[in-house]
Amino acid sequence: MTIFGTQPSDQDIVDGIRTGGSQRTHFENRLYYKYRYLIRNGSRKHKIEEDDASIAYSDTILTVIEHIAAGRFEGRSELKTYVHQIFLNKCVDVIRKRTTNTAQGFQRVSLDDLLIPVPDTQRTALADLIRQQDHQRIRQLLTRIGERCQEILTLWSEGFSDREIALQYHYNTDGVAQTTRLRCLEKLRVMYKGSQ
16 A cells, blocks of 8 residues: 555555545545546636536546446556546536537526616616525525535535535535535526526
């Protein structure tokens, strides 16, 4: 296995995850951090939001861990190649989803764009009214989104970092907290869109 402070080899990570026990979490975290650079690279290369790349990466790591533990990763390719390929597939899924949403007419329009035809004197009052209605609708949706999501989004809106949320909920890494938060935000966004 590895000496404390040194970077584990891919084989060390695979063996550590397969062995299980208390060391498994340690090696899962090492795997997560070893290839985390893919988030930024994927965002740039595939022209997707960094949050989307982060979710794709977290899903990738969870899939790789599951494959290693179940014996589906047989070592016919390097672990790095395996991680890269799954991450690529997850990024393609993000692009497909975005393309599908765009094709269905889903495009983000800013509040300012909607208010252009409204005279300046009424624009501020109308914008305030719309924002107030949005806040009320979001508060109502938060009560239906699930207790854990509601708590995480509330903490995040109050300025808590993903690391602080991870500590609060005993997540293994801040990446897990970030992925959970982003999934909750996506769920809220879908509910919000459906309530309009």
